[in-house]
Amino acid sequence: MPDHLSALQLILSGDPALLAIVRLSLGVSLAAVALASAIGMPLGALLALTHFRGRAVLVVLLNAMMGLPPVVVGLALYLLLSRAGPLGELGILFTPTAMVIAQTVLIVPIIAALTRQTVEDLWVEYHDELRAMNVGALGRMTTLLWDARFSLLTALLAGFGRAAAEVGAVMIVGGNIAGFTRTMTTTVALETSKGNLPLAMGVGAILIVIVLAINAAAWGTRVWSQRVTG
Amino acid sequence: MAFRRPFLALAMLLGIALVSSTSSAEDRSIVVASTTSTQDSGLFGYLLPLFKAKTGIDVKVIAQGTGQALDTGRRGDADVVFVHAKPQEERFVADGFGVKRFDVMYNDFVLIGPKSDPAGVKGKDIATALKAIEAKGAPFVSRGDRSGTHAAELALWIIAGIDVASAKAAWYREIGQGMGAALNTASAMNAYVLSDRGTWIAFKNRGDLDVVVEGDKRLFNQYGVMLVNPEKYPSVKKELGQTFVDWLISPEGQVAIAGYKIDGQQLFFPDAAKKPD
Amino acid sequence: MGHARLVAAGDGVTMRAPISDLPMVLEDVSLRRGAAAILDRISLTITPGPPTLLIGPNGSGKTSLLRLCMGLVTPTGGRISWGGRSDPAPTRRAFVFQRPVMLRRTAAANVTYALAQAGAPHAQRTGRAAALLERVGLADLAHRPARLLSGGEQQRLALARALARDPELLLLDEPTANLDPAATRAVEEIVTSAAQSGIKIVMASHDLGQVRRLAGEVVFLARGTLCERARASEFLDHPATPEAQAFLRGDLVI
Incomplete structure (x- = not known):
């Protein structure tokens, strides 16, 4: 990106480097949210509907993992994915794939923990009715997840917010390579270290606006579909 | 999980499309572990397009401190290391992690x-x-x-x-x-x-x-470049990496380095030819 | 769902699979919560026949008895069996709650959901859901979100869902308690027609008019014990126990 332009000018001129950064940020975060949902939602529902020894410990652990330090996750993945590490053969360190994995690890606990709470609350309401309809374990999970869909949107947004705002893990496993693994957050970090504070602030503002827009769109969808479907 | 299929599949596809479209040129690319000074000063932003135009090779730069950059090379996660701490670099080569160290430039x-x-x-x-x-x-x-x-x-x-x-x-x-x-x-x-x-x-x-x-x-601050030893890490892109090293110390690369200026000031002074290692 | 599969034959008449939930036999059934006895040694046999209305003052244990009959709670004493089996999984019985939970989807989807859970083949569900909605008078509202229906409509939808299970035994817990007279009549008509089609109805009610309109027989509960079981007209005109006499007079029975 040309240093002498402000972020606003870069947006207005459709600077290709900036667009690529925005696109990569969104792509990595959305893919991570999709993956984390596919893992975290069934996991959360399963935890909500089952009772076993040590379940309370697992719930506390899951809740605590919502606060996993990104840098630690990044470092652990770095050691795993490094050529000298056990998964080095994959050759995915310093690629967007590694960044998606890092963000997925970070947000699975968020989505799973929020899903567990939501499904558990709904289960209290649905318990008798579903048992009277002789709904099996898998059916309970899918029914509760589907009927909690508007609340679960919040879990998805929380996950997306964390993924999009995260810098520590993607910096380590992505390497902040220009045009390849450079996201909005790592750009902010880089431009800050170059002393280019206005540009850093501008890219930060774009990130905030995008996260805001996605939340607004999701909220609107929620309100609209709730009105339509009750 | 039939209910979430359309929504999730959409997000997944979108994500994958966005991610993969940025990694299409992966075949002819190398990873260079370098220092924050070469990146933050804008040198790579100037040099790499010239190198790409000449060879068609994409250079992915991981900008780290010299110690960390050498460590990245030591773990086999980069093809080329381009740093500035001569004693550490010489140990890197002596330990068998680097093939051969070349002086490139100083600032x-x-x-x-x-x-x-x-x-x-x-x-x-x-x-x-x-x-x-x-x-x-x-x-x-x-x-x-x-x-x-x-x-x-x-x-x-x-x-x-x-x-x-x-x-x-x-x-x-x-x-x-x-x-x-x-x-x-x-x-x-x-x-x-x-x-x-x-x-x-x-x-x-x-x-x-x-x-x-x-x-x-x-x-005085001397920069050196070295290929990570492909005998230690077969994943190292030997030929592409060597092409980059060779270009940096070639007359053409040296002229390019000398040509990088900010506000009329030259930032780096090529010295590869001066004293071969 | 290996049991009680429904087989549609020709013009919407369903033939029943051989497994049966009747007779339902309660032997000395008790339900305790700590020291308190909610139900005390109740013995009751339910066989096919005209509707049984379960009445008694609030707190007499009507809802608990129905939940035991459905298999939603396990008795702390005594035994229950359905068609000779003690497995509480509901095979040929269904339940309508006082406040049914509407699944967050359309009325039709609520019914197809119940059909799916009852093991109806996929290809038949849409057609049978439409027929069931017709039967409870909700055909016009089939594509409305269930949660946006009125209280009476929701109760009729709950009936459609219950009937989707093709029950032999239909348990209802004061389904009209929160409804206005018009909605109450609509629900009663569905219950009556279900009874006429051969479904055994066991329904809790505190509305003596409803008892008069629907009941074949009455089971009267007070303080968790079964005080009296009699034909409806007999019970209403000549209650045998002092508790029932007081209840019918409108006295507070504690």
């Missing part, structure tokens, strides 16, 4: 400090200047990150006869971050800081800072 370190110069070091040689800073207890920001600049700074304190490691005085602040961050911190605290000239020239948040000591021979 110099400069001592940056407040224009008011509270320690009165302006125009002094570097050893005298550091002694004066210690004597006055004027704030000094150290990278503290095992980078090439950090190593150079520690060597200069030894030359000045000051043991900062055991001093651990309040005026000596180790921040454990890159060059730009160190300059930002110094700017905020009005402190002295040792910087490479390239990063300093490109740095935009100077505040009240200026160059106070420069031109001392002991401030």
Whole structure:
């Protein structure tokens, strides 16, 4: 990106480097949210509907993992994915794939923990009715997840917010390579270290606006579909 | 999980499309572990398009401190290492992690400090200047990150006869971050800081800072480049990496390095031909 | 869902699979919560026949008895069996709650959901859901979100869902308690027609008019014990126990 332009000018001129950064940020975060949902939602529902020894410990652990330090996750993945590490053969360190994995690890606990709470609350309401309809374990999970869909949107947004705002893990496993693994957050970090504070602030503002827009769109969808479907 | 299929599948597809469309040119690309100074100064932004135009090879730069960049090479996660801490680089090659080290260019370190110069070091040689800073207890920001600049700074304190490691005085602040961050911190605290000239020239948040000591021979900062040993890591892209190394030390690459200027100032001085290793 | 599969034959008449939930036999069934006895040694046999109305003052244990009959709670004493089996999984019985939970989807989807859970083949569900909605008078509202229906409509939808299970035994817990007279009549008509089609109805009610309109027989509960079981007209005109006499007079029975 040309240093002498402000972020606003870069947006207005459709600077290709900036667009690529925005696109990569969104792509990595959305893919991570999709993956984390596919893992975290069934996991959360399963935890909500089952009772076993040590379940309370697992719930506390899951809740605590919502606060996993990104840098630690990044470092652990770095050691795993490094050529000298056990998964080095994959050759995915310093690629967007590694960044998606890092963000997925970070947000699975968020989505799973929020899903567990939501499904558990709904289960209290649905318990008798579903048992009277002789709904099996898998059916309970899918029914509760589907009927909690508007609340679960919040879990998805929380996950997306964390993924999009995260810098520590993607910096380590992505390497902040220009045009390849450079996201909005790592750009902010880089431009800050170059002393280019206005540009850093501008890219930060774009990130905030995008996260805001996605939340607004999701909220609107929620309100609209709730009105339509009750 | 039939219900979430459309929504999730959409997000997944979108994500994958966005991610994969940016990684299409993966075949002809190499990973270079380098220092924050080469990136933050903008040198790579200038050099790499020239190299790409010539060879069609994409260079992916991971900008780290010299110590970390050498470590990345040691783990086999980069094809080429391009850093500035000669003794460490020589050990890297001696240990069998690098094939052969080549001098590429140099720039110099400069001592940056407040224009008011509270320690009165302006125009002094570097050893005298550091002694004066210690004597006055004027704030000094150290990278503290095992980078090439950090190593150079520690060597200069030894030359000045000051043991900062055991001093651990309040005026000596180790921040454990890159060059730009160190300059930002110094700017905020009005402190002295040792910087490479390239990063300093490109740095935009100077505040009240200026160059106070420069031109001392002991401030010389040599950059070296080496291919990571493909015998240690078969994943190393030997030919593409060697092409990059060869280009940097070729007359064409050397001219390109000399051609990088900010505000008319040349940042790096090619010296590959001067003294073959 | 290996049991009680429904087989549609020709013009919407369903033939029943051989497994049966009747007779339902309760032997000395008790339900305790700590020291308190909610139900005390109740013995009751339910066989096919006209509707059984379960009445008694609030707190007499009507809802608990129905939940035991459905298999939603396990008795702390005694035994329950359905068609000779003690497995509480509901095979040929269904339940309508006082406040049914509407699944967050359309009325039709609520019914197809119940059909799916009852093991109806996929290809038949849409057609049978439409027929069931017709039967409870909700055909016009088939594509409305269930949660946006009125209280009476929701109760009729709950009936459609219950009937989707093709029950032999239909348990209802004061389904009209929160409804206005018009909605109450609509629900009662569905219950009556279900009874006429051969479904055994066991329904809790505190509305003596409803008892008069629907009941074949009455089971009267007070303080968790079964006080009296009699034909409806007999019970209403000549209650045998002092508790029932007081209840019918409108006295507070504690």
